[in-house]
Amino acid sequence: MSNDDVLRITGLARAFIQGGKRLQVLRALDLAINVGEAVALMGPSGSGKSTLLHAAGLLEEPDAGDILIAGQNCAAMNDRQRTAVRRDHVGFVYQFHHLLPEFSALENVLMPMRLAKVPAEEASTRAEQLLTELGLADRLGHAPAQLSGGEQQRVAIARALANQPVLLLADEPTGNLDQATAEMVLSELLSIVRGRGLGILVATHDPLIADRLDRVVRLQDGCLVD
Secondary structure (H helix, E strand, C coil), X not given: CCCXXXXXXXXXXXXXXXXXXXXXXXXXXXXXXXXXXXXXXECCCCCCHHHHHHHHCCCCCCCEEEEEECCEECCCCCHHHHXXXXXXXXXXXXXXXXXXXXXXXXXXXXXXXXXXXCCHHHHHHHHHHHHHHCCCCCCCCCCHHHCCHHHHHHHHHHHHHCCCCCEEEEECCCCCCCHHHHHHXXXXXXXXXXXXXXXEEEECCCHHHHHCCCEEEEEECCEEEC
């Protein structure tokens, strides 16, 4: 594995049983993402984009293949070890923000750090800094219902970055926003990702989004094509 890789996947395979038949979604798939690199993942609906993201983020086990995150081969890990890698090294952003409605923006960002037992003062400082970088310095105490769609997604991005991951996985992160807001949120996200040296894999249908990233890979017949 290169020192520049935050994610390296080799020989990844995943199949599902559907209607009594075996459906091969991913087959011998290889992918590497470097430090500071933003990669767009494209392909038609049902091509396996979410399956690839779930496997890369250790949310589900593939049938075959190796997944290395921050230099650690996760294929041989037990559930506890995989959970620790996912918590400490991977951030997730989804199309829908999934914020906890009863908590403020700041409290939502603090949540993953509490689970990781980050000291309270450090967690608070980190959460405020992230929200400020995303233009939400005056929204820290607002509940999700008091925020616009773009602001809610910014809080979700800050939450994904809270535990200082090396890899960010995003599934249609701007798909629920209007185009102007989507472009603004994407610009802020890429600025933070590149500034911190993260790698990011973004599943998207939007060619305008893909054009803003460093590289585009497409899922085709269960394999990736650059």
